[in-house]
Amino acid sequence: MQYEGVLRKMQTEMGQPIQYYMLFKDNFLNVNQVLNREIQIDFIKYECLNCGRDLPIFRQGFCKSCFFETPSAGDWIMRPELSTAHLNKEDRDLAYEKKAQLQPHIVYLANSSNIKVGVTRKSQVPTRWIDQGAHEAIEIVEVPNRYLAGITEVALKDHIGDKTNWRKMLTNNVDDEDLITWRNKLRPYIPEEAAQYFIENNHETHMAFPVLEYPEKVKSLNLTKTPSYKGILTGIKGQYLLFKDNTVFNVRGSEGYYVSISIS
Structure with missing residues (x-):
């Protein structure tokens, strides 16, 4: 073939x-x-x-040249706290940015090599977790736009990591964690603007890789x-x-x- x-x-x-x-x-x-x-x-x-x-x-x-020009590579992609569509402010293409940013987003915990906090569009759950090689994950908050997800991630990064050790992930040198306990432990650090969106009753999602x-x-x-x-x-x-x-x-x-x- x-x-x-x-x-x-x-x-x-x-x-x-x-x-x-x-x-x-x-x-x-x-x-x-x-x-x-x-x-x-x-x-x-x-x-x-x-x-x-x-x-x-x-x-x-x-x-x-395309990386610095196309709207799908704006800084807000990697740093959601820089999103401005909710303010009607353009970065590279306001119509594109509104479509991408002004939709439900999830702040989550995922365990790939260690527990990390991350952000994704709601429509990308569980795809985002699979792409990161996470064997378990859980949602923390569901917010109506990317900006709120971004500032929540920034606040939580002071208390838990936001990076995956890809070498540990690929050698499967990982431990199971109680993500519900971690979710509840991090709740007090969620910014006031996003506190009402905390998800209280949910369960871990588990991924099995081939x-x-x-x-x-x-x-x-x-x-x-x-x-x-x-x-x-x-x-x-x-x-x-x-x-x-x-x-x-x-x-x-x-x-x-x-x-x-x-x-x-």
């Missing part, structure tokens, strides 16, 4: 285990179906997710430095492909790379 196209974040479907799909222009691959098979990945060229040109990818699948074998240590595949790679796929977690030789490949981190994928 052979597939060719530009890499984008894998699409997922909640299940036992989670199902993963690579989508290309004319076909798709259910990645779960090729576990324990040999896969070859060959980098062919770049293809910016915005302009489509063969230019080096700068960040988030965009070439450098992994046959976790690596003992990890070495990251960079297609710029290693444009051709072949290995046996032993698992999928977060947005990473895990291989038998301890190589891990971040599909989302390689968005905008046009590749050929061959499966033996």
Whole structure:
């Protein structure tokens, strides 16, 4: 089997285990179906997710000029507290920003390598947790816009982390935590503007990833430095492909790379 196209974040479907799909222009691959098979990945060229040109990818699948121009890469994406659509103030494209920012958002706790606080659109639950490789997660507040979610995350970051140790996550060196206890412990630190949106009666969501074998240590595949790679796929977690030789490949981190994928 052979597939060719530009890499984008894998699409997922909640299940036992989670199902993963690579989508290309004319076909798709259910990645779960090729576990324990040999896969070859060959980098062919770049293809910016915005302009489509063969230019080096700068960040988030965009070439450098598009990264600083497209509304889908504004600073408020990574820092939701910078959102201004609720004030009718434009960053790059007010219509786009209103559509993205003025909708229900969730502040959550997720346990990937450790407990961390994060923000996502309500429509992206549980996709966001799956993408982060979290084996358990819980909502803390549901607010009507991205700004309120952002200032809540900033306040809670003083009391709990907001980063994932991706190496620990991929070696499955993680512990279970009582997220309900953590949620209640953090409640007093929620900003006054968001306090009314606290979610009091909910339960943890648990994720089961399709992994046959976790690596003992990890070495990251960079297609710029290693444009051709072949290995046996032993698992999928977060947005990473895990291989038998301890190589891990971040599909989302390689968005905008046009590749050929061959499966033996």
